[in-house]
Every structure is written in C-alpha cells, then in structure tokens.
Amino acid sequence: MSALLELKNITKRFPGVVANDKVSLEVYPGEVLALLGENGAGKSTLVSILYGLYRPDEGEIWVEGRPVRIASPMDALRLGIGLVPQHPTLVGRHTVAENLALGIGSPLWPAQRIGPLVERIAQGYGLQIDPRAPVFQLSPGEKQRVEIVRALLRGAKVLILDEPTSVLTPQEAEALFRVMRELRAAGKSLIFISHKLEEVLSIADRCTVLRRGRVVGSLLREEASKPRLAELMVGRSVSFERKRQSAALGEVVLEVDGLRARSSRNLPALQGVSFRLHRGEILGLAGVAGNGQSELVEVLAGLRSIEAGAVRLLGQPLPPSPARLFDLGVAHIPEDRIQMGTVPSMNVAENLALRTFDRPPWARGGLLNPRAFEEEARRQVQAYAIATPSLRTPSRLLSGGNIQKVILARELAGQPQLILAVHPTYGLDIGATEQVHRVLLEKTQQGSAVLLVSEDLEELLSLSDRIGVLYRGALQGPFAVEEVSREAIGLWMTGGVA
Amino acid sequence: MDDWGCGVRLEPLANASPGRVLGVTLAALGLAFVLVGAVFVAYGQNPLEVYRLMLSGTLLDAKGWQEILRRSIPLLLIGVGLTLAFRTQFYNIGAEGQLLLGAVLAAGVALFLPLPAPLSLPAMALAGALGGALWCGLAAWLRLRFSVNEILSTLMLNYVAQSLVIFLINGPWRGKDVRGYIYSDRFAEYQQIPVWAGSSVHWPTLLLGVLLALVLQFVLFRTTLGFRMRIVGENPGAARYLGIAQGRVLLLLALITGGMAGLAGVGEIAGIHHRLIEPSQLSSGYGFTAIIVAWLARGHPALVLLTAPLMGLVLAGGDLLKVSLNMPFRIVDIFSGVILFCLIGSELFLRYRVRWGR
Numbered sequence: 001m002s003a004l005l006e007l008k009n010i011t012k013r014f015p016g017v018v019a020n021d022k023v024s025l026e027v028y029p030g031e032v033l034a035l036l037g038e039n040g041a042g043k044s045t046l047v048s049i050l051y052g053l054y055r056p057d058e059g060e061i062w063v064e065g066r067p068v069r070i071a072s073p074m075d076a077l078r079l080g081i082g083l084v085p086q087h088p089t090l091v092g093r094h095t096v097a098e099n100l101a102l103g104i105g106s107p108l109w110p111a112q113r114i115g116p117l118v119e120r121i122a123q124g125y126g127l128q129i130d131p132r133a134p135v136f137q138l139s140p141g142e143k144q145r146v147e148i149v150r151a152l153l154r155g156a157k158v159l160i161l162d163e164p165t166s167v168l169t170p171q172e173a174e175a176l177f178r179v180m181r182e183l184r185a186a187g188k189s190l191i192f193i194s195h196k197l198e199e200v201l202s203i204a205d206r207c208t209v210l211r212r213g214r215v216v217g218s219l220l221r222e223e224a225s226k227p228r229l230a231e232l233m234v235g236r237s238v239s240f241e242r243k244r245q246s247a248a249l250g251e252v253v254l255e256v257d258g259l260r261a262r263s264s265r266n267l268p269a270l271q272g273v274s275f276r277l278h279r280g281e282i283l284g285l286a287g288v289a290g291n292g293q294s295e296l297v298e299v300l301a302g303l304r305s306i307e308a309g310a311v312r313l314l315g316q317p318l319p320p321s322p323a324r325l326f327d328l329g330v331a332h333i334p335e336d337r338i339q340m341g342t343v344p345s346m347n348v349a350e351n352l353a354l355r356t357f358d359r360p361p362w363a364r365g366g367l368l369n370p371r372a373f374e375e376e377a378r379r380q381v382q383a384y385a386i387a388t389p390s391l392r393t394p395s396r397l398l399s400g401g402n403i404q405k406v407i408l409a410r411e412l413a414g415q416p417q418l419i420l421a422v423h424p425t426y427g428l429d430i431g432a433t434e435q436v437h438r439v440l441l442e443k444t445q446q447g448s449a450v451l452l453v454s455e456d457l458e459e460l461l462s463l464s465d466r467i468g469v470l471y472r473g474a475l476q477g478p479f480a481v482e483e484v485s486r487e488a489i490g491l492w493m494t495g496g497v498a
Numbered sequence: 499m500d501d502w503g504c505g506v507r508l509e510p511l512a513n514a515s516p517g518r519v520l521g522v523t524l525a526a527l528g529l530a531f532v533l534v535g536a537v538f539v540a541y542g543q544n545p546l547e548v549y550r551l552m553l554s555g556t557l558l559d560a561k562g563w564q565e566i567l568r569r570s571i572p573l574l575l576i577g578v579g580l581t582l583a584f585r586t587q588f589y590n591i592g593a594e595g596q597l598l599l600g601a602v603l604a605a606g607v608a609l610f611l612p613l614p615a616p617l618s619l620p621a622m623a624l625a626g627a628l629g630g631a632l633w634c635g636l637a638a639w640l641r642l643r644f645s646v647n648e649i650l651s652t653l654m655l656n657y658v659a660q661s662l663v664i665f666l667i668n669g670p671w672r673g674k675d676v677r678g679y680i681y682s683d684r685f686a687e688y689q690q691i692p693v694w695a696g697s698s699v700h701w702p703t704l705l706l707g708v709l710l711a712l713v714l715q716f717v718l719f720r721t722t723l724g725f726r727m728r729i730v731g732e733n734p735g736a737a738r739y740l741g742i743a744q745g746r747v748l749l750l751l752a753l754i755t756g757g758m759a760g761l762a763g764v765g766e767i768a769g770i771h772h773r774l775i776e777p778s779q780l781s782s783g784y785g786f787t788a789i790i791v792a793w794l795a796r797g798h799p800a801l802v803l804l805t806a807p808l809m810g811l812v813l814a815g816g817d818l819l820k821v822s823l824n825m826p827f828r829i830v831d832i833f834s835g836v837i838l839f840c841l842i843g844s845e846l847f848l849r850y851r852v853r854w855g856r
Contacts, residue, residue, distance in 0.1 A: 014509070302741065322741030332739070339735040346732065354729070354740055358722040366722050 002065055004029050004189050005050075005081070005158050010059035012045050019045035020056070021213040027158060027189040032180060034192045034204035038233055038429030039400060042213040043193050047162055050191075051083045052076040082151025086162045088143040090135045097131035100150050114153075121152050125182040141172035148179065159183065160191045165199055169288050170457060170490040177203050195233070195429070197226045198458070209233055234430050249465075250279025253418055253449035254300070258309035261295050269295035271473040272309065277418070282440070282450040283478055284464030286457065286489050292473040293453045294335060297420050300451065301325060301332045314417065326355055329417035333407055333424050335453075337400070341407045344396030348388050349377035351395045352410050380409040385435070401432030408439055415446060422453045437463060457486055471495050508850040519848060523794065526844035530837040537832055543823060551822060552815035562814060564697035567704065568770070570810030572597065572762035572784040574707035577791035577802040578714055579758030585718075585797045586731035586751050592637060592652025593759040594785025595659035596630035598777055600760025601767045602663060603629030605682060605774035608689045609671065615688040622689065623764050630760020631753040633659065638752030642745045656785070660777040667774055682774040691769035700769025703761070708803060710758065715800035727751060759785060783831070787813065790838045812837070 003026035012020040020042045027033050037043045048054040050061070052070040060067050063079045070076050076083070090099045101114045115131045122129050127145045135143065144164060151159055161180075165173040180190055180203055194200050200207055207224050209217045209232040217232040254277040263269035269292045277283050287293050298304035299311065302322040311318045313328060322332070334340040342351045353362050353373055361372040377391045384405045388398055395403055404424065412419070421440060425433040440463065444450055454460050460467055467484055468477035469492035476492045477484075514522075535545030556562035576593045583590045590596075604626035607613070613621055633655060640646035666682070673683035691700040718724035730737045730747045737744050766780055767773065774780075791809050795801035816830030 301739075303738065322739060324741070326741075334739055336735070339733065340739040341736070343729055343733040343736050346728065350725075354736065357725050363722045363725075368720050368722060368725060370720075 003027060003062070004064060006062040007046075007050075008060045008062065010046070010049060010056045010061070012042075012049060012054060012056050018213050020049070022059070023210070023213070023215055024059075025208050025215065025218070027191060029157070029189055030184055030187045031205040032184055032190045032192055032203055034194060034200040034207040035210065036194060036197075036200055036207050036229060036233060037210035038195060038431070039427065040212075040429070041210040041233070043210055044162070045213075046210070047083065047160055047191075047193060050076065050081055050160060077154045077156070080155055080157035082154055082156025082159050084144065084147045084151060084159065084161045084164060086164070086166060088135075088140075088147055090143060090146060092136035093134065095132055095134050096129055096138075096146050099135055099146060100131070100153055104153065117153065118149060121149055125152070125179055125186065127179055139172075140167040141169075141175065144168070144176065145179070156188070158189045158191065160193070162193045163195075164192070165194065165196065169493055170486065171494060173199065197229050200224075200229065201226065211235055230430060249281055250447065252276050253279050253314060254451070255312040255315075256300075256309070257311070259296070259299065259306065259311060260308040261299050261304055262307055263295055269473050270299070270307075273470075273473070273475045274309075275468060275475060275478055277449045277451060279417075279447050279449055280444055281466070282444055282452055282464045284460035284467040284481070285451060285453045285470060286455075286460055286467060286493060287470035288493050289455065291470045291493075293422070293470055295473075296470070297332070297335070297422050297451070297453060300418075300420055301330065301334075329414070331411035331416035331419045331448075333404075333411055333419070333421045335422040335426075337403050337407055338396070342395045342403055345394055347392045347394055348381065348386070348398070348406060349373045349391040351406050352377045352380050355410055356413075380406075380413070384409040384439075399432075401428045401435075404428060404432065404436060408436065412439065412443055416443065416448050419443060419448050419450045420453075421450060423455065424452070425454075425456065425459060433459075457489060460489075461486070469493055508846075509853055514848040519796065522844050522847045523841070525847075526840040527837065530833075530840040533836050533840070534833055537829070541823075541825060543825075548819065548823065552818060555818040555822070556811055556814050561697075562818075564694070564699050565814040565817065566807060566810045567699045568697070568810075569813040570807045571700065571704050571707060571765055571769075572781070573788050573791050573809050573813075574711065574802055574806040575703070575762040575765065576759045576784060576788035577795065577806050578707065578711045578799045579755035580788055580792035581795045581797060581799050581802055582714060582718065582727070583751060583755040584792055586727055586748065587734070588638065588641075588748060588751055588755070589649045590634060590637070590652050590752070590755050591649060591789060592634065592655045592785070593755070593762075593788055594781060594783065595652070595656035596633045596756045596759035597763040597766070597781050597785050598656075598659040598663050599629035599633040600626035600763030601629075601774060601780055602659075602666065602763075603760070604764040605671070605685075605767055608685045608768070609682060609774075615686075618686075618689050619691065619768065622768055623761060626760045626764030627757040628760065630763065631757035634752045634756025634759070635749060638749050642748065663774065663777045663780070667776065671774060673773070680776065685768065685772045689768060690772050691765065693769065698770050700765055703765035703769055706761065707806075711799050711802050714754075715798065718799060759788075782813075783834075787834050790834055790841065793838065793841055809834070 006026040008024050010020050010023045011018065023042070023046060035043055035046065045054065049056050050070065052072045052075050055071065061070060062068065068079055070079065097115050097118060100118055118131045127149055129142060129145050129149065135146065138146070148159070164176060168176060183190060192200070192204060201224060205221055207219050207229060208215055209229060211233060219228070257274050259270050259273045260268065261270040273296060275283065285293060295304055299306055302318065302320050302325045305320060313330065319325060338344055343354065350373065353376065356362055357368065362369060362376065374391055381388060381391065386405045386409065387402050395406060398406070419440065424436050424440065428436065440450055452460065452463060461481060464481050466478035467481055467489065468475050469489055471492060472495065531549070538545040538548045556566055576597065580590060580593060604622040607622045607625045608618065611621065634652065637648045637651040637655060640651050641648045667680045671682045673681060675683070691702055693700050718727065726742055726747055729740065729742060730744050734744060762784060771780065787809050791802060791805045794805035794808070812833050813830055816833055819825045819829055820827055
C-alpha cells in the first residue's frame with residue numbers, strides 16, 4: 001500500500017533554532033500515527049507546516065504519490081489534510097451548524113442545508129453533536145467533536161489531532177479514542193500529537209518520536225513500551241517509580257471546615273468543603289476545571305474571601321492577605337505561571353525576588369540593591385538548575401519548564417508550611433516534570449504539607465497520600481490513595497456515584 | 499504567522515534589542531517626515547526646502563533654540579508623568595485638562611491669596627501640582643470605585659477643565675483693566691517665574707522638569723515603590739497574586755502624573771503668560787503632544803529628556819512655517835498626528851520580524 005501523506009527531509013529553521021531537522025515520515029490510509037515528543041521537540045512546527053501555516057525551508061511533501069506545495073490552510077484542506085486544533089477555534093455565539101457552514105455553506109442561509117449533512121457524518125463515526133446547539137454551551141469534548149466534524153466536512157483524508165486529550169476528562173478521552181478507531185476503520189489516516197505515553201500506547205498503530213527537531217525513532221505499536229518511548233523522547237532512561245513512601249502523618253497544618261465561597265461571577269463555587277491537611281502529607285485534588293478548584297486555592301492563598309465556614313492554618317484563622325500568608329509559610333505555585341506567577345517582562349533575578357524585594361538584603365530603606373538581587377538569583381538559578389541565558393533575561397524568553405522552576409525556587413525558598421501547587425507540571429516536558437515532582441516530594445519529606453491540584457490523574461495517583469475530588473463545589477473524599485481506582489475518580493469527576 | 503498572500507509573512511520576535519527599537523523608531527519618524535512632506539507638496543512647497551527652513555530656523559538660530567526650549571518645558575513635565583502612567587497601564591489622555599486645572603489653582607493663589615512675596619511662587623507651584631493631581635485623581639478614583647474607563651473619563655475631564663477656565667476668565671476672575679479681552683489680571687512681578695534674559699525660557703521650571711525626570715527614573719528602577727509600580731503595570735495578575743495593593747499604587751501614580759501636568763500649567767501661566775488666559779492659548783495642546791513624547795520614551799522617564807525637545811523642535815518648527823510660509827496653524831497638529839500614527843504602527847515591527855518571499 002502506498003503512503004497517503006509523505007514528508008521527505010523537511011527542515012525548518014527559526015532564528016537560533018532548527019525546529020525541524022530533515023524530518024521524514026509517512027502516513028498510510030487507515031492508521032493512527034502518533035507523533036510523540038517533549039515541548040520544543042518540533043511537533044507544533046511540523047503541524048504548522050502540514051497545515052500550510054509555515055513553509056519548510058527544505059524538503060518535500062507528497063500527497064498520494066505527488067509532490068505538493070501547501071501554502072495555506074486552504075491548500076491543506078484541498079489536499080485532504082484537516083487539523084483539529086488543541087484549543088477550539090469556533091465562534092461561541094453561533095450554533096454548531098453555523099460554525100460548520102463557515103467557508104463552505106452557500107452565501108445565503110449557509111447553515112440551513114448543512115444540518116442533515118452534519119448528522120450523517122456525525123452518526124457515521126459515532127460523534128454525537130446537536131447542530132442547533134450554540135457553541136458556548138458545549139463542553140470541551142463536544143467542541144472538539146465539532147472540530148473533527150468540520151475537518152471531515154471539508155473532505156479530510158488525513159486528520160491531525162493536536163494534543164486532543166489535554167482538555168478532556170478520562171471518560172471523554174476514551175470517547176475520543178472510540179471515534180478515532182471508527183475513523184481509522186473507515187480508512188482515514190490520523191496523526192495524533194501527544195506527550196502522554198499511556199494514550200499513545202492505547203491508540204496508535206505506529207509512533208514517531210521527535211527530539212530537538214529530529215526523528216529519533218519510529219516504532220510499531222508492538223515494539224513500543226512506556227520506558228522505551230520515554231527514553232527516546234528524553235534521550236535517557238526515565239524512572240516511573242515515583243510513588244512516595246507514605247510517611248507517618250504529622251500535626252495538622254491546615255483545617256478547612258464547611259468552607260463556602262463564591263466565584264468571580266458571584267455564583268456559589270464552594271459548597272461546604274471540609275478536610276484536614278497534615279505535615280508531611282500530599283493531598284491530591286482531582287476534578288474537571290471549573291468545579292471549584294481555583295476558588296479553593298484562591299481562598300487558601302488569601303485571594304478570595306470566605307463566605308461561610310472556617311479555615312485555620314496551624315490553628316490560627318487565615319489572614320486574608322497573600323503577602324501575610326507568604327510570611328506565615330504558605331507557598332503558592334499558581335495555575336497560570338505567565339499571567340500570575342511571573343512578570344514576563346521582568347528579568348529572572350527580579351522574578352525570583354517578587355516576594356521579598358522589599359526586605360533586606362534585596363532592599364534597605366526603600367532602595368533596591370541590584371547586587372543583592374543578582375547574588376540571591378545566582379544561588380537560586382544554580383540550586384534549581386534554571387536554564388537561562390543570563391540573570392537579566394526577561395522571564396518570558398524562558399521555556400515553560402524554566403519559568404516554573406523560577407516560581408518553585410521563589411516560593412519554596414525557606415521551608416514552607418503549606419504548599420499550594422496548582423497544575424505544577426501542566427505543559428512541562430518529562431524532564432522538567434520529574435524535577436518538579438522531586439522538589440515537591442523533597443519538601444514534603446522535610447515537613448511541608450502539600451495541596452496538589454491537577455488534571456493529570458497519573459500525577460495525582462503517583463504523588464498523593466490522599467485524593468479528593470471536587471465536583472460542583474462539593475468535595476468527595478479525601479480517600480487514601482490505595483483505596484481509590486482511576487475509574488472511581490473519573491466517575492466522581494463527572495458527578496457520578498462510584 | 500499570517501500569510502498576506504503576497505509573499506510577506508510575520509514571524510514573532512522573542513525580544514526586540516535596543517538597537518532594533520532605536521532603528522524602528524527612527525524609521526517611523528523618517529516615514530512620518532516623508533508623509534508630512536507630501537502635505538507640504540500639496541501646499542505647493544518643496545518639502546526639502548520646508549524642512550531646511552524648519553531646521554535652520556530652530557537649530558541654527560539662537561532665538562530658535564529658545565523657542566524649542568520654551569516648548570519643551572511643558573512637554574518634559576507632562577511627558578515624564580505620562581511615561582509613568584502608561585507604564586502602569588493607566589491611560590491618562592487628560593493631561594491637557596490637568597494642565598489647565600494646575601493653571602487655575604496657581605492663578606487663584608496668585609490673584610486672591612495675599613502671601614509674602616518669597617512664598618508666593620512656591621505656593622503657586624504647590625497649588626498647581628495639587629490641581630492637576632486632583633483632576634487626574636478623580637479619574638483614577640472613578641476607575642477604582644466604579645470601573646470607569648480612564649481613557650474616557652480623563653478625555654471628558656479635559657472639556658470640563660476648558661469650560662471652567664473660560665467661565666472663570668469671563669466671569670468671576672475677569673480682570674479689571676482688560677477692556678474687551680477676556681483674561682484675568684496680570685500677576686505681580688514676584689509671582690512670575692524668572693526667565694533667561696531676552697527669552698521666555700522660564701529656566702526654574704525647566705530645571706524642575708529635568709530633575710523630576712531623573713528622580714522618577716531612579717524611583718522606577720531603584721526603589722521598592724518603583725518595583726511595585728512595575729509589577730502592577732506589567733502584570734496586574736501577578737500584583738494580585740502577590741498581594742500588592744494595586745488601588746493604592748494606581749492612585750499614587752495618577753496623582754504624580756496629574757501633578758506633573760499641573761506643574762506644567764503653572765510654568766505656562768507664571769513663566770510666560772503671567773495671567774490666566776483662554777485655554778487654547780494657554781496650552782496649545784501640550785497635553786496631547788506629550789502623549790507622543792511619552793510614547794517615544796517607551797517607559798523610561800529619563801528618555802523624555804530627549805523626546806521632549808524633539809517634539810519641542812516640531813512645535814517650534816511648525817510655528818515658523820506658519821509665520822514664514824503662511825501655512826495654517828493646524829499644520830503642527832498634522833505633524834504630531836502623523837508621527838504618532840507612524841510610531842504606533844511601527845510597534846508591529848518590534849513584535850514581529852517581516853519575511854519576504856517564501
């Protein structure tokens with residue numbers, strides 16, 4: 001059988017980096033090719049080239065045995081290449097049908113005749129969507145289905161799915177995989193971009209691994225295993241044994257009793273949450289985004305007021321000030337490391353001092369001491385192996401992993417009593433993830449209490465001593481980690497009863 | 499990035515080097531001069547000749563230099579304040595009104611407060627700074643308390659300030675010996691800011707402006723207060739996360755930037771006009787021209803020491819065109835407008851690299 005799509009020696013350079021270095025791969029009809037690689041390995045560049053957003057500096061793209069030029073997404077679609085983007089690009093106020101009609105419907109009443117067509121395609125592949133529903137009412141999984149239908153409507157034979165599971169619950173991801181199997185059975189080619197090894201192993205027929213812009217390996221499903229793929233991705237062997245030894249629990253650090261709080265839109269967000277967190281313990285908090293996790297963390301970080309209930313830190317009521325809380329030993333690794341955790345235009349040394357800039361040695365009598373900034377920063381950069389061109393580099397130029405290390409170094413300086421870690425490894429590569437986990441475990445061993453909010457169940461299960469699940473502002477659990485299964489957590493996340 | 503269909507593409511630029519910033523800024527200014535040159539052509543003038551006249555009449559002429567300096571003084575004071583405000587994302591475009599309020603309060607002190615002579619000028623300066631600060635503080639308070647967009651409120655307050663000045667010089671403050679004119683009585687000798695002999699360069703105000711530019715540069719980059727301002731301005735989310743009282747920083751900033759504009763107003767009436775006069779004559783749009791001055795300085799108060807004289811040159815040169823070539827007064831506005839337009843447009847080239855062809 002001949003390849004449907006073939007890349008031959010694709011090279012793409014950006015100032016200072018070779019994003020793709022002589023990348024060759026082919027995709028056959030009726031298979032799922034996983035494209036695996038860490039952040040910065042060149043996956044996104046390759047996708048952009050395939051979809052006509054970038055043009056390669058060198059190399060050729062062949063479709064159905066003929067060399068082609070893809071100068072725009074229009075060209076890509078004409079050649080039967082469709083993209084399901086990581087973040088949906090739909091018009092929220094329009095209905096599903098109207099969104100799908102964009103660009104292909106007739107000029108007048110474009111959405112009118114597309115409904116039946118949509119339903120036929122959707123049913124054919126087990127994609128349930130209601131063409132009349134406005135898009136803003138859809139869940140992330142549903143929006144993704146709309147994107148898939150859109151690509152199919154345009155006649156896609158090759159479907160590129162760019163990190164499609166990053167916004168889904170385990171159940172939704174499973175549903176996506178069912179759809180992907182249907183598509184494969186119907187002879188479509190799928191390119192599945194991911195850095196989650198379990199998913200790749202469960203859905204892909206072949207895996208191509210990229211590292212630093214190069215193809216470092218192509219394996220058939222039968223040859224692939226988690227350690228093997230991870231080793232290819234990272235370039236060294238990776239330990240998956242992170243499960244911590246449960247230590248004897250220390251005194252109670254944080255007591256939350258019947259906590260209620262409202263969201264920024266003044267809707268009830270926490271409806272009577274209670275738990276205790278002990279010294280030397282990691283409490284994992286699972287849940288689909290928007291079920292009260294952010295509000296809970298904000299209350300604990302002094303950023304949101306308590307409506308009812310009580311929160312005590314080491315027996316004392318919580319002061320409602322982030323600065324006071326930091327002084328009391330509350331470290332906060334925020335959800336959004338760019339919009340909250342750092343000031344991207346400020347340099348590394350300044351970002352490392354965001355908490356402490358107004359006290360000695362950083363400042364005396366209101367005057368800053370630049371030398372102290374540099375000295376302290378140099379020590380932190382070394383201790384946390386932060387890769388930065390210099391201390392004066394604006395933090396926005398660092399990679400996600402290094403920005404996160406800057407935040408960790410700043411927040412965990414000293415010995416915090418309580419660490420609020422929100423999606424601490426979101427978007428990080430395996431190496432950086434490993435380091436973040438190691439640091440958190442180290443601090444726990446030294447007596448910190450950790451509240452770990454994550455959407456990554458693997459992470460929660462491997463780090464936590466106990467796990468709770470938030471659904472619509474109510475807490476299930478916490479349960480000892482040995483006593484819960486993935487399935488039960490998944491059900492609680494969607495409001496089911498385990 | 500985007501493909502414009504004609505082989506031009508934009509690639510995001512991680513970090514614009516200082517050299518690139520300078521180059522792009524100079525190119526934008528150059529383009530502005532070319533575009534305005536086209537306007538001169540439309541007036542039947544040779545643009546090269548016009549620019550030669552502008553330069554020789556200002557830079558190569560002692561009187562011209564004085565004129566540049568006189569124009570630079572208010573631009574410097576207001577520009578330094580606006581640099582700070584823009585940096586903190588408080589888009590104050592009401593410096594014109596704040597300047598007028600400063601002038602009003604200073605004039606009030608001069609006309610109606612019997613003070614010992616040596617105290618008079620300092621009191622006028624204080625009152626003027628206070629007037630500008632309060633006028634701007636009002637907009638800041640509206641934003642903090644009711645989330646009123648400060649772009650609109652500061653702009654609208656300009657008109658209120660103008661009407662206030664016109665009301666005062668038409669009514670209660672109208673001078674006794676002014677015959678048909680509408681302006682206040684003339685200030686006493688000791689209420690006037692000293693000038694360099696034979697010019698109207700009121701040097702104490704100039705000195706104050708230079709000093710404040712340097713002081714605020716120091717405050718911004720070497721003090722904890724400045725550090726806080728930069729956090730609030732560059733990432734409000736981080737300021738919230740760190741528990742920095744953003745409202746307080748914003749209010750303080752508004753008071754500083756308004757106060758600087760108020761001082762500029764004091765300089766204009768106590769240094770040049772020596773009475774409260776009509777708003778359009780009192781300021782000739784310094785509050786708006788200073789927006790360009792601040793934009794050019796790109797967040798560095800000390801750089802206003804360069805950008806204010808540059809716009810001072812444009813204003814002084816424009817005056818010259820009016821007189822020598824009989825061009826309309828509004829030519830200066832076209833100049834400022836085109837420069838600002840080119841500068842804002844040039845921001846694109848600081849954030850992206852342009853690629854031609856495939």
